[in-house]
Amino acid sequence: MTKSKLGLGQRPYGEMIDDAFKLMTLKWFKNKELNDHQLILEFKKDGNIDVLGILFERYMHLIYGVCLKYLKNRDDAQDAVIAIFEKLGKELMDKDVENFKPWLYVVSKNFCLMQLRQRQSQLQKEKDFEKDTLTFMESGHMVHPDNNSWEPEEMDRRLQECLEKLREHQRACVELFYFKELCYREISDSLKLDIKKVKSYIQNGKRNLKLCIEAQGE
Numbered sequence: 621m622t623k624s625k626l627g628l629g630q631r632p633y634g635e636m637i638d639d640a641f642k643l644m645t646l647k648w649f650k651n652k653e654l655n656d657h658q659l660i661l662e663f664k665k666d667g668n669i670d671v672l673g674i675l676f677e678r679y680m681h682l683i684y685g686v687c688l689k690y691l692k693n694r695d696d697a698q699d700a701v702i703a704i705f706e707k708l709g710k711e712l713m714d715k716d717v718e719n720f721k722p723w724l725y726v727v728s729k730n731f732c733l734m735q736l737r738q739r740q741s742q743l744q745k746e747k748d749f750e751k752d753t754l755t756f757m758e759s760g761h762m763v764h765p766d767n768n769s770w771e772p773e774e775m776d777r778r779l780q781e782c783l784e785k786l787r788e789h790q791r792a793c794v795e796l797f798y799f800k801e802l803c804y805r806e807i808s809d810s811l812k813l814d815i816k817k818v819k820s821y822i823q824n825g826k827r828n829l830k831l832c833i834e835a836q837g838e
């Protein structure tokens with residue numbers, strides 16, 4: 621008589637997996653029936669992300685609506701929803717939240733306002749940068765004091781020659797930023813480049829353009 625490979629009292633592995641899945645399913649449905657405060661307490665016990673997901677899912681439409689209202693862009697609103705979920709766990713662990721829905725609304729609103737402030741700050745930096753650097757492309761005498769006699773057509777020709785000498789990415793970023801008046805993010809999306817790379821290409825391209833035009837006036 622052959623002995624069972626399972627050993628005395630040992631259950632088949634497949635049955636154990638089925639039972640574990642059933643327990644997980646029962647626990648999930650049980651958690652679904654909990655109210656917000658109960659789910660928060662459950663989450664704080666062991667940081668179970670599934671419990672947090674159930675809580676977040678209840679108000680995802682609310683969060684998305686708030687983000688879309690403030691950010692005015694579907695993609696930005698979707699990104700904000702994900703970011704809020706990622707920070708929600710830490711916020712709940714650090715705070716005692718009694719009324720989750722209004723608290724979540726305030727968290728979502730504040731996150732969007734912070735994004736808008738950062739965006740406004742970035743736009744102002746871009747405007748300041750453009751105001752500070754665009755002058756050398758608008759007037760010959762701003763590039764070199766001895767070039768006051770250059771006609772606009774001559775300046776355009778020399779500028780075009782210097783643009784063509786730039787490296788490909790520098791030239792593309794400079795043209796889109798100064799002539800097409802795109803912002804960093806738009807250039808980043810258009811050229812599939814990291815936004816830090818875009819800024820670097822613009823700054824280096826601007827410097828190389830200025831050196832090139834100044835060299836032509838010597």
